[in-house]
Amino acid sequence: MRGLLVERAARMLADREPVTLRALVEGTGASTMAVYTHFGGMPGLWSAVRQEGFTRLATRLDGVARTGDPVHDLAALGVAYAHNALDAPELYRAMFDARADLADAPAADATFERLVTAAARARDAGRLAADTDPLGLATRYWAAGHGLVSLVVQGVLPAESLPPLATDTAVALLTAAGDDPARCRESVQRAWAGG
């Protein structure tokens, strides 16, 4: 029942339908009380929806193969992140909703940790400066990507501008961390090309 309601909420989100209590349970056979039995109320449902969003993101990121080019892998994580957001914009907005519960933090941290380890791998492989702080780099990388994706998802920036903007931003952040500019750009561009 929990899973059914969460999936239905995600579907309604994707269909741009307003996710209200009565609209959510309509057609499921369940009554409005199901939301209170399983989630304790609408905030609990939204929390579960955000968890679902982070779970889907984690699945996406897990699908990014680890190649011999750690900078490419770092960029590929960003590409997967962007595709995940643009494939389900409303879910992405719900994940970072202003009224989000801090109980969702662990799920977000788990996906972020993938970025930190990828940055550490790039440093340990010699692509980035030895004194590179993986946490700091990953934070700057994520924040910049989140800003770009948020503006695209919101319609402020057109979707077709995302690849070049994200590429230039990633190259800037990674070359500042010590990578060779030309080699870095090649790695990042290959990630966006799907290689």
Next chain:
Amino acid sequence: MRGLLVERAARMLADREPVTLRALVEGTGASTMAVYTHFGGMPGLWSAVRQEGFTRLATRLDGVARTGDPVHDLAALGVAYAHNALDAPELYRAMFDARADLADAPAADATFERLVTAAARARDAGRLAADTDPLGLATRYWAAGHGLVSLVVQGVLPAESLPPLATDTAVALLTAAGDDPARCRESVQRAWAGG
């Protein structure tokens, strides 16, 4: 009456009070109809509140003096942007609310234009590469800053982490655009120090 209601809405936003129709007009002597007479409804009120937010931001940015160091000025605009957001977090969130009207775009574009001209000035002054695209650089710069500020405003990142993160990000983007790393860092750090 318009200004009174908008200011009261901004105040309620700052006080973390829910801005509802009845709560907004309470104490003003006006009835709920005032919102419909002057704004056409709550969406119109929110649009006016966002306009107010961009007006305040524009005032902040206009207060940034133009010095002999265009890279410092660029960073100073970012600092002012961040301070404006952190001084009124709820207003900042309202400005970039998911349900924002596209009619607010001109006000947002006007503030963004300041960043583009500052980037062009840095390029024309020889601090950035001659082939630097001011619009593209400003977009990356703004998106990265927006991502950082959004995460701080939302409580995902602590406020004290913003200066170092923003500094490193700005230095990375500006050095990628051709500025000298050491000189760039000095300019950006001076901007954050309030020089």
Next chain:
DNA sequence: CATTATGACATAGCGCTGCTATGTTATGGA
């Protein structure tokens, strides 16, 4: 000057929201 049109105001009420109180039913353990 008298009349009328217009805009701002207040009141009452509609449909919707999330939520709660209450009653019912089914399942599992003492």
Next chain:
DNA sequence: TCCATAACATAGCAGCGCTATGTCATAATG
């Protein structure tokens, strides 16, 4: 067998944004 527990459905609450309606002051018009 009896009962505690959990999940269910129904009805109704206060609050929300909004609208219909009536009132009143102001200003333009013959």
